[in-house]
Amino acid sequence: MSKVIHVAAAAIFNESGELLLALRHQKQHQGGLWEFPGGKVEAGETVRDALARELQEELGIEIDPLATTPLIQVPYHYPDKSVLLDVYRVNRFSGEAYGREGQPLKWIQLSELTDYHFPAANQPIVNALLLPATIAITPALAPQEYSDFIDTALLKGAGAVMLRAKHLSDAEQLSLYTALSAAYEGLLLIWNTSIEAANTVASVHLSSDRLMQLDNRADFKGRWLSASCHSSEQIKQAERLGLDYITLSPVQQTASHPDASPLGWDEFRRLVSETRLPVYALGGVSVDDLEKTIEAGGQGIAAISGFRC
Numbered sequence: 672m673s674k675v676i677h678v679a680a681a682a683i684f685n686e687s688g689e690l691l692l693a694l695r696h697q698k699q700h701q702g703g704l705w706e707f708p709g710g711k712v713e714a715g716e717t718v719r720d721a722l723a724r725e726l727q728e729e730l731g732i733e734i735d736p737l738a739t740t741p742l743i744q745v746p747y748h749y750p751d752k753s754v755l756l757d758v759y760r761v762n763r764f765s766g767e768a769y770g771r772e773g774q775p776l777k778w779i780q781l782s783e784l785t786d787y788h789f790p791a792a793n794q795p796i797v798n799a800l801l802l803p804a805t806i807a808i809t810p811a812l813a814p815q816e817y818s819d820f821i822d823t824a825l826l827k828g829a830g831a832v833m834l835r836a837k838h839l840s841d842a843e844q845l846s847l848y849t850a851l852s853a854a855y856e857g858l859l860l861i862w863n864t865s866i867e868a869a870n871t872v873a874s875v876h877l878s879s880d881r882l883m884q885l886d887n888r889a890d891f892k893g894r895w896l897s898a899s900c901h902s903s904e905q906i907k908q909a910e911r912l913g914l915d916y917i918t919l920s921p922v923q924q925t926a927s928h929p930d931a932s933p934l935g936w937d938e939f940r941r942l943v944s945e946t947r948l949p950v951y952a953l954g955g956v957s958v959d960d961l962e963k964t965i966e967a968g969g970q971g972i973a974a975i976s977g978f979r980c
């Protein structure tokens with residue numbers, strides 16, 4: 672295996688919330704495709720310092736390296752080279768960005784992101800940018816109680832809601848999911864179920880058992896397919912199937928699964944570093960752990976209890 676090329680890249684947002692893309696020159700590796708500006712980390716440089724240097728060289732802007740936030744790390748093997756894309760969010764910069772190497776630039780809305788063609792390694796970056804930092808998972812409730820739970824969760828900052836209602840039949844869950852989707856337009860509502868039960872649904876989350884039984888994701892017709900993982904074997908399966916993101920649990924001791932032994936933050940960090948998928952920390956975590964999760968390379972947190980009244 673040839674040496675892995677470590678690349679620092681940036682998702683740069685301006686004050687209007689637009690995101691900067693650059694077009695790779697035809698002559699470059701993965702030429703003619705859009706990219707997140709950045710480049711190779713040099714020997715003796717920290718990744719954040721490399722990012723600041725590359726953004727100055729390529730765009731003529733200055734950033735404070737320490738004011739950046741980790742977005743995602745993507746290890747990826749192209750047939751001709753292996754890269755580790757280390758991507759940071761940049762929300763503040765000085766100067767006006769222009770293509771110092773002649774490359775065309777474009778400021779886009781996040782909602783337009785899927786209209787652009789990127790190198791294959793970038794799919795997890797696109798997903799990480801479109802996914803929220805927090806997912807509220809529903810506890811077992813009577814069907815009429817779910818909208819109260821969602822209202823509270825949204826007030827407490829949930830960016831998405833996962834419907835987990837295994838005490839109800841598939842048919843009851845489907846009608847609940849359908850009613851809630853209609854009532855909360857624009858909310859990412861994830862259904863924890865099987866692909867067979869949910870083939871018209873936009874967002875499905877699989878248990879680790881269902882993940883291990885799945886052969887490919889082709890039967891899934893929606894946008895977001897995710898799964899619960901507890902080991903590196905399950906994470907590898909999720910990657911192999913091209914899932915969009917995973918939850919990794921239990922990070923800490925949790926009342927809902929008292930017998931499961933927790934991974935701890937060091938093991939969470941290690942497992943996250945091995946996968947290109949966005950990873951939510953789950954199990955004994957809350958929004959108070961968000962900063963720690965993101966610094967550990969995670970996408971964010973998923974939780975039940977922190978989002979209840």
Ligand SMILES: Nc1nc2c([nH]c(=O)n2[C@@H]2O[C@H](COP(=O)(O)OP(=O)(O)OP(=O)(O)O)[C@@H](O)[C@H]2O)c(=O)[nH]1
Pocket residue numbers: 676678679680699700701705706707708709710711725752754756790791792793
């Ligand atoms: N900057 C950047 N590189 C990416 C992205 N996606 C992706 O696969 N890469 C790959 O990462 C590698 C390094 O990127 P680069 O070409 O920007 O490196 P650089 O600025 O140091 O360029 P140079 O070698 O021309 O001086 C390339 O093989 C490129 O194809 C992306 O979104 N941004």
Ligand SMILES: [Mg+2]
Pocket residue numbers: 708709710711729
């Ligand atoms: Mg570059």
